[in-house]
Amino acid sequence: MSHTASAMGRRWSFSIGTVKGTAVRIHATFFLLLLWVGIGGWATGGPTAALHIITLICLVFFCVVLHEFGHIFAARRFGVRTPEVVLLPIGGVSRLERIPEEPRAEFVIAIAGPLVTLAIALGLLLVLGRMPSAEEIQLGGGVQGMIAQLAYINLFLFLFNLIPAFPMDGGRVLRAGLSAWLGHSQGTRVAAGIGQFCAILLGVAGIFSSNIILVLIAVFVYFAAGSETGIVALRDITAGKTARESMIDNFVRLQASDPVATAASTLIHSDQGEFPVLDHHGHLVGFLTRDGIIHALAGPGPDTPIGQVMLDIPQVSQWTRMDEIIPMLASGTKAVGVAADDGLCLGYITWENLMEELLISRALKRRKAESFPAGAHPGH
Ligand SMILES: [Zn+2]
Secondary structure: OOOHHHHHHHHOOOEEEEOOOOEEEEEEEHHHHHHHHHHHHHHHHHHHHHHHHHHHHHHHHHHHHHHHHHHHHHHOOOOOOOOEEEOOOOOOEEEEOOOOOHHHHHHHHHHHHHHHHHHHHHHHHHHHOOOOOOOHHHHHHHHHHHHHHHHHHHHHHHHHHHHOOOOHHHHHHHHHHHHHHHHHHHHHHHHHHHHHHHHHHHHHHHHOOOHHHHHHOOOOOOOOHHHHHHHHHHHEEEEEOHHHOEEEEHHHHHEEOEEEHHHHHHHHHOOOOOOOOOOEEEEEEEEEHHHHHHHHHHHOOOOHHHHHHOOOOOOOOOOOEEEHHHHHHHHOOOEEEOOOOOOEEEEEEEEHHHHHHHHHHHHHHHHHHHHHHHHHHOOO
């Protein structure tokens, strides 16, 4: 999942219940969507139309939840838990603890959602007993019309989810297929390339049909595919490494009782942009970012203790493997603290410092590749 999507889901959402250990959360903007379509319905067809469209949207989202639980129950079969699923106006986002790299597992988990959606569509058509007419789908009067519309929307969602691009289910199905053949890294690269190509086609189609929503989806898909390759590249260079090998261990430490002014002055006099906050024993208690410092200066003021404005970050042991840490950072955590065996803070890992490691390793690879022909022609 990309940085922005998970940050969007977490804030402004609240739980409406828990099913077998998975909290179902609704994002506040979902109610804006209901309000929006309700007002639109009222304006065109009065209270009956408003009630119809609101009921339809709620039913569609119920179907989306069933789709997500298709993924969640499939993941459970492979021992992967899902702490929460968030409903956004653009659809559902299941936060799986991890996505198995084993192609068969990824395939089953990815395809389970669309299969649920297809089953709903076929079930509704069976209840209806016939194919709905185009007019019925547009007007959707009464219970019959509602069933027709719901069947049609689920059929559309089934096809939409199978677009072979990240973060759509089709992208994961494609990656699983390619990984079985090319391995996880190469499979992801090829799948992401195909996804970006699909995004460009989608964008062009959107521009020609003046459909702004299609263009926005295309842009989103294009960048999501790119970030998926980035994560795989990071996994490649950190494969087999532990937290202590990739952490920042040379840094300015701040104390929770220090005023924000101290942090601000450190920000000016060092090139560090973020600070682990320690207690006086040396245990990590929080994390302060550049943004946090600026906000605190503008808001509560320079005398505020850092402890009141710092963030909570997860902490891992120095022996934790990097492939467990990368998903934590990819899901939007600002940093991960690294602790010694006695619990004292040794360092921390941020997305930016992993990106630097990636750039360095790429540069070294390029040098190795180029030094060969250069050495072969000493006269040049
Ligand atoms: Zn899905």
